[in-house]
Amino acid sequence: MTETDGRTLAPWRGALRVVGAPIDRIDGPAKVSGRARYTTHVTPPGLLHAAVARSKVAAGTVRALDLSGAERLPGVRAVLAVAVPGQKIRFAGQDLAAVAATTPEIARAAVARIEVVVEPTPHVVTLDGAMADGAPRVHEDPVQARRTEGDDPTEVRGGGRVTGNVRPLPAFEHGDPDRAFARAAHVHEAVYETPVVLHSALEPHALTVAWDGDDAMTVWASTQSIFSVRDEMASIFGLSPERVTVICEHMGGGFGAKFGASAPGSRMGFIAGTLARKAGAPVRLALDRRAEQEVTGNRPSSRQRVRVAADGRGRVVALEVVSHGTAGVGTGAGVGRNAAHLYEKIPHRRVRAHDVFTHAGPGTAMRAPGHPQGAFALELALDELAAKIGADPLDLRIAHDRHPVRRREYELGRARFRWDDRRARARAARAAGARVRTGAGVAASIWGDFGRAKAARVTVAIERDGSVHVRNGVQDIGGGIATVLAAVVAEVLGRPVERVHVRYGASTLGRSVGSGGSQTTSSVAPAARVAAERARRALLEAVAEATGTPPGAVTLEAGGTVRVGPRRLSFEDACRLLDDDGIEAVGQRGPTRSDAPYPFPGGGRPQIGGVQFAAVEVDTWTGEVRCTHLTAVHDCGRVMNAKAAESQVAGGIMMGLGFALSEQRQVDPVHGRVLNADLERYKLPGFGELPEIDVHFVPVETDANETGSLGIGEPATIPTAAAVACAVFDALGVPVRTLPITPDRVLAALRDGRAEAAP
Amino acid sequence: MNPFRLVRPRSLADAHAVLGADPRGTTIRAGGVDLMDRWKEGIDRPATVLDLRTAAAAEDARALASLSATATSLAVGALVTLDALAETPLPAAFAAVRAAAGQAANPAIRRQATAGGNLLQRPRCWYFRHPDLACLKKGGSRCLAAEGNNRYNAVLGGGPSYIVHPSSLATALVAFDGHAVVQASPGRPKEIPLGEFFVGPTERLDAETVLRPGEILLGVRVSAPAGARSAYDAVRERRLYDWPLVEAAVRLRVEAATLRDVRVVLGQVAPIPWRAREAEAVLEGRRPTPERLAEAARAAFEGARPLSDNHGKIAVGRGLVRRLLHQVTGVPLPA
């Protein structure tokens, strides 16, 4: 008999019937038919609409607020001062005041009548400006790092003392880099830059608050973490978390910026909840695109000085990254784990990163915080070193990587991508001075499995009519966890996926995790398996009892047939033997019990690999770059849904292409305003950028948890921009060391390259 | 958005009556793509909106909605959509016009946007479009791009404002001789040469053409010498659905292996569609050798004076013009 205790549940081995197959997402029909209800579709009776007055200056002190103009406007039901006189303004877009009115138009008109006197003070929005002597100080007081469930939970916390606007982050050092650099045969050193980029979820931050008496509320939120919204709203309003119900049925993207009751740069939960209480009616606060792009978080910039050295035999011996980046008024402009831990065979390694404060909206976690920036600088620098010492970039990487799965991924990718062919063709075109060049590049990803024990309580119920139900409060942010829950339970109970009903997206359905750190699947799916195994055992026990059969003689066969001694019952007939209550079983995930296939730095959990190969075409006359092909070879333990996993990787690649080629926040240096707080001049990649994408998974069996599943959302986007930049270097023979790689930068790099080559 | 009056005229005469009553307070809506964007940002607050499209079926409005061409002439009604312009087969001479219309924006916008609205759309400069910033063209005292972030601003012909003219269609049309057909009141329309129709900030800050309040643009008529060919292309940071970084249109004719009637127009680099006369001079009457084409491409940006962030446009533009010249002359492009 199967042991169903979460801690000792035997792992799945070999192929499964449902889990791992390409499964259509269960929320697909609702989404494509328009039936899916997103946060702003929820309209409780009497709903009011909120709008927020935001600072138009980047720095200053609030001197006075006059809300009377707004209060007098017909249709306005509540007005709230969010800032108080004396308060400092540190970025344009900061909350000043808010109103709730009967229509969004009236709310906006009312906001326009609010008069706030802000005495401007000097501001600084550029990295250079903020680091210059005498720069205006962004924070006078000690800085509290804001962390969310989107951050790597194992990252060393804290930071050094702030000097001016610069705050050192915890440093990493391994070996003796200084000595190694001093003795090395070849040293490459250069500066690499990445811009601030914006999450740009299609669905903006939005929440609707309805009070239910004085001590309870319902909140509909577009969120990556239902329970962090619940707990934060409870704490803001002094309620018991049990009295706060949070609902997120469907979600239009978050990418790290949607944790908790507030947006990173706007106290949305406080505002909506307070306005709703004042007005005595439900209030919806949904940001417009400008606010969404200006105040709801971003991926911090980076300027990385990279030094990398090789000995006379082509071995990389030392690596150093010193980085400065800005997360605006926020913290967290690090460069991830790549330089510190990816190439462990480089014996001497050092990473020093710094936050540089500027008067701009706060950065926050964005899909693999720090990693895409770090990967870009590290991998391009490695390729530049490789070119110097005549090494093949792929061989060089394999030679310095210990992770057995990633090494295998490199080899698989080499063949699938036709690396050697593509490199040879690029070399020939370069040598011939061709107008249109092609290039090939490769880069890797490092991520950890952050799946958590006991973080999710999943309920599996079997009714007398044979229906199977799964319940958990998890939000499906688009990654497809709801479908995974159906698949896991279907697997255990021998049912077809479409016969398993999943309820999710509400705090009343059982504790669950936030969708950050790529931990949703590996935290929630195991709990579902444990619950399903318990339900299965309970079903068999009930059938045994009802039929007077010894318990050991009742078994569940593939396809859901129940064998009772010599007899066979259909699943439905077996369920009819249950009493009225049916069966209800709750499951939780056990602790991580293996670091297979290879440990993540710090130990105790698996490391997730992944490599991507990019092919580009570059017009050397106009500087246009096109990524034509992308081969992605990844691992995430046991794949739960082949279709969703592939789609995660494809999405990560598209996001990476935007980072590589077109996205950058543009800020006006004089007024401190974001100039492209829209989706027009903020250039997300589109179908024109879509390359041929080849996704391949290396199956990995790990006993880390009850389903053997690991995360994939974040690893999928880490190497893309780096691989593209390496491919552009291969095409041109000169590097473009600043993202995004726009036509003008390509031509400037070619010109500088020619200048360098000239005597 | 402010409350407004929507008027749906049934004829051109109707439209003129409304416009004549309050020329400054009435705003014409064609496809509405540009107007709505400005309106939503609070840059425009029209009191009366005149939807020109409802007049299109009337007898007196024929010119507005029709598209007609011969081998050497093209007449584009102001209400012809970019999509219709791109999808209607036109004589080879006008290939540049089709291409410009077909590459602009995205399919949804092209189906909505009209030729007239495209030519008359307001600048896309992010300072002009920002609801909280008062740029020179909105009554402010200075061009904020000049001292600010001017990545997409003018490198040629700028000052005191450094906007670039946004219309791709204008870039292509200015490669031909022709007129804008404008009507101020019922009666005989006036014809304004295209070369005089678009005006820069030294002449006007409140508009980018000579069109005055109350006037209706009926359409544009252009002609090409017999045997002319043309081409348009653009370089974008994103391949689809993006404003060009630089765009260009070329029209010429090859006679006895030499180039004649050469016209080179640059877009997104100056406050008006920019005739690159230096480039034209390099090519006129000469044989199209690869070296000559490269020289012309260099000459196209001879007088460029970049601001702090937009010098990259020059090299990109030169590469684009060079490639385009190869394409239109038939001189094979190197691999």
Ligand SMILES: Cc1cc2nc3c(=O)[nH]c(=O)nc-3n(C[C@H](O)[C@H](O)[C@H](O)COP(=O)(O)OP(=O)(O)OC[C@H]3O[C@@H](n4cnc5c(N)ncnc54)[C@H](O)[C@@H]3O)c2cc1C
């Ligand atoms: C993301 C994006 C990308 C774009 N990319 C491009 C591009 O690459 N190239 C390009 O050229 N455009 C581009 N556009 C702009 C788009 O093509 C224009 O907004 C559109 O062509 C305007 O046409 P419309 O008919 O909608 O004009 P409307 O908005 O109706 O009118 C525009 C202006 O012209 C006036 N007007 C219109 N018709 C007449 C008339 N007959 N007589 C007098 N006045 C009139 C109106 O009063 C208004 O002020 C882009 C737009 C977007 C949003």
